Amino acid sequence: MSLKAIVKTTREKGFDYMDVEMPKVGPRDVLIKVKAAAICGSDLNFYVWNKAFCEGLVKELPFIPGHECSGEVVEVGSAVTHVKAGDRVSFDSHIPCGYCRQCQIGRPHTCTNMGLFGHNMNGCFAEYTVAKETGVRKIPDALSWEAAALLEPLGVVIRPVLESGVSMSTVCIAGCGPIGQFAISLTSALTASRIFAVDINPQRLALAKEMGATDLIDAREKPNFGDYLINETEDGLDIFIDASGNVHTINEGLRSLRFGGTMYMVGNPKEPLVIENPMRKITLREVTIKGNWGRSMFETWEKAENFLLSGKINLDKIITHRFPMSEYEKAFEIAKSGEGCKILLYPEE
Ligand SMILES: [Zn+2]
Ligand SMILES: [Zn+2]
Known part of the structure; x- marks a missing residue:
């Protein structure tokens, strides 16, 4: 057959x-x-x-x-x-x-x-x-x-969003493809206080708004959006989730974090990640950078199912x-x- x-x-x-x-x-x-x-x-x-x-x-x-x-x-x-x-x-x-x-x-x-x-x-x-x-x-x-x-791709962002504790926090999610949109929707369901979405595609930014992003950043208009984020959040973001894999975006994200803030790397950088001024960006400001390799088996699956069944996405x-x-x-x-x-x-x- x-x-x-x-x-x-x-x-x-x-x-x-x-x-x-x-x-x-x-x-x-x-x-x-x-x-x-x-x-x-x-x-x-x-x-x-x-x-x-x-x-x-x-x-x-x-x-x-x-x-x-x-x-x-x-x-x-x-x-x-x-x-x-x-x-x-x-x-x-x-x-x-x-x-x-x-x-x-x-x-x-x-x-x-x-x-x-x-x-x-x-x-x-x-x-x-x-x-x-x-x-x-x-x-x-x-x-x-x-x-x-969609349980499998949704599961990719469940751990970073839950572990980082987005509730009542300021969060930026960069890269508004499917993974970024899942992250925005979940972050919104967990009532983050501000959700910044970064992309270069106006259609994807519009969708991010529908998923619950409170602030949209078109990185073509604001390539150095770190300044804007620092300004908007008083002294920096609590959490930055990168789903773009763009090394410039990751650097802007690191720059925009508050002292003790966390960067989650979910995207797939295709170039070497050179961190400019690491003493100031990482050491001095006690920033955490965390990698994320998909779902934990099978705790994440249970959570992904529950989220889909909640009707909040x-x-x-x-x-x-x-x-x-x-x-x-x-x-x-x-x-x-x-x-x-x-x-x-x-x-x-
Ligand atoms: Zn996949
Ligand atoms: Zn093994």
Whole structure:
């Protein structure tokens, strides 16, 4: 039996939409009929074949990209007991080994032998996908297929927003793509006193306003927005969450923090991060810089589900486009243009 899938076949721009063989189900595997899948920035890197991102990460071609999805279990391996055919599920794209030091000290989300679903193994841009049982999680009945497909990316910002204690604080979120919009919505639900949103795309800034940002900063008009933030917050921000990966933005963010403020780095800087005047920016002002590698398994998932079920986030605004998988090219060209926000793909019925 064969199935349709979006496949990366060459080390250049583009994908193919083609028939592939039905995947084999190993003893600890779960075969899932995909109901909804979402495009992530990393999928876009695979589409355009951003060499710096792809080489070293992708083990071999061809492979099926996609790692944010929901679906129905159709078959389970002989050793799988916690889910069965008919269950509605989503799953974490991180596949920890369970035995390395990080796994053993209770940090499986930073496993040093991490398998990455849809990155170094086949993913979910297909009619059916095979997930490892350890990552598969049943979803609440009240959660739609679409909402469940967004649990994985939403989970990326849950820890920084909750850990930093945004409530009653001044917060700046830079980079208003899907991850930034999730962060703004969550920060707003937790009643931050001011939420500054930074981007260079007016459409995304307008969406940030709808998600709960109180102040919009167009970084094309105010490239050195640090001064503005310091001014607006008396003596600096409590928290800066970077989802842009832009090194200038991160420097402006560090400059704008109050004494003892915290910078969360969620974005993916593509250039070396040179911190100008680190004595003044970091040491003297006792600033904390924290990295964040996605969800903790599975505490974050529970929180993400609860947040989606609370109705405090309007996903209809965040999901701006929907396409059948056969029209992947349109979907990825829109993703590339930066127009819209989250783009969903559906297998053909
Ligand atoms: Zn992703
Ligand atoms: Zn491990």
